[in-house]
Amino acid sequence: MKEIIIATKNKGKVKDFEQLFKTKGFVVKSLLDYPEITDVEETGETFAENAKLKSQQISTLFNRIVIADDSGLSIDALNGEPGIYSARYAGEEKNDGSNIEKVLDRLEGVPQDKRTARFHCALSVTVPNQETYVVEGTCEGVITTKPEGKNGFGYDPIFYIPEQNKTMAELSSEEKNKISHRANALKKLQVTINDLFN
Numbered sequence: 001m002k003e004i005i006i007a008t009k010n011k012g013k014v015k016d017f018e019q020l021f022k023t024k025g026f027v028v029k030s031l032l033d034y035p036e037i038t039d040v041e042e043t044g045e046t047f048a049e050n051a052k053l054k055s056q057q058i059s060t061l062f063n064r065i066v067i068a069d070d071s072g073l074s075i076d077a078l079n080g081e082p083g084i085y086s087a088r089y090a091g092e093e094k095n096d097g098s099n100i101e102k103v104l105d106r107l108e109g110v111p112q113d114k115r116t117a118r119f120h121c122a123l124s125v126t127v128p129n130q131e132t133y134v135v136e137g138t139c140e141g142v143i144t145t146k147p148e149g150k151n152g153f154g155y156d157p158i159f160y161i162p163e164q165n166k167t168m169a170e171l172s173s174e175e176k177n178k179i180s181h182r183a184n185a186l187k188k189l190q191v192t193i194n195d196l197f198n
C-alpha cells in the first residue's frame with residue numbers, strides 16, 4: 001500500500017481521509033503521527049492560500065508529497081462567517097461544541113429560509129521543491145436550530161442537507177464521503193494523485 005501524508009492535526013479530517021483513501025490503496029499518515037511538529041501558521045486570506053501554506057511547509061520538512069486541507073463553514077446570514085476562522089470561531093481552544101453554540105446564538109431568530117450555508121474545502125498537494133496543485137470543493141446546506149446526529153465532527157451536527165433529509169452528523173462516514181466538500185474537492189485531485197504516485 002502506498003503511504004500519503006496529510007498535513008493536518010484534525011482527528012475528524014484524518015478519519016474522513018482514511019475512509020476516502022482506503023478504497024484507493026493508500027495508507028494515510030497525518031501530523032497526529034508526528035506530534036513534535038508545530039502547527040503551520042495560517043496567515044492566508046483564503047482556504048486555498050492556507051492549504052498551500054500547510055502543504056508546502058510540511059512537504060519541505062518531510063521531502064515527500066504532502067496533501068493539506070483548509071476548510072470551513074460559510075453562513076450567508078453571517079456574511080460568510082466563520083469562513084477561514086471556523087476552527088477558532090469561539091476561541092483558541094478550537095472546541096466544536098462552543099463553535100456550534102456561537103453559530104446558533106448568532107442565528108437566533110433567523111428564519112429557516114435565511115439559514116443557507118456551505119462547507120468549503122481547499123486541498124493542496126505539493127511535490128517537494130516542485131509544483132503545488134490546489135482544488136476546491138463545496139457542499140450546500142442549511143443551519144439547523146439545534147444539533148442533530150453523533151457522527152462526523154466540527155459543525156456537522158448543525159449542517160442540514162435537504163437532498164439527504166439529514167444533518168451531516170446523521171450521515172454515515174460512507175454517505176458523508178460521497179457528498180461532502182472534502183469528497184468533492186478530492187474528486188478533482190484524483191487524476192493528479194494517480195499520476196504523482198504511479
Ligand SMILES: O=P(O)(O)OP(=O)(O)OP(=O)(O)OC[C@H]1O[C@@H](n2cnc3c(O)ncnc32)[C@H](O)[C@@H]1O
Nearest residue numbers: 008009010069070071072073086087153154155156
Ligand atoms: O489546520 P488543520 O490541522 O487541518 O486543522 P484545523 O481544524 O485547524 O483545520 P482548518 O483550519 O481547516 O479549520 C477547519 C474547521 O472547519 C470546520 N470543518 C471543516 N471540515 C468540516 C467537516 O467536514 N465537518 C464539520 N466541520 C468541518 C471544523 O470546525 C474545523 O475545525
Ligand SMILES: [Mg+2]
Nearest residue numbers: 042070071087
Ligand atoms: Mg487550521
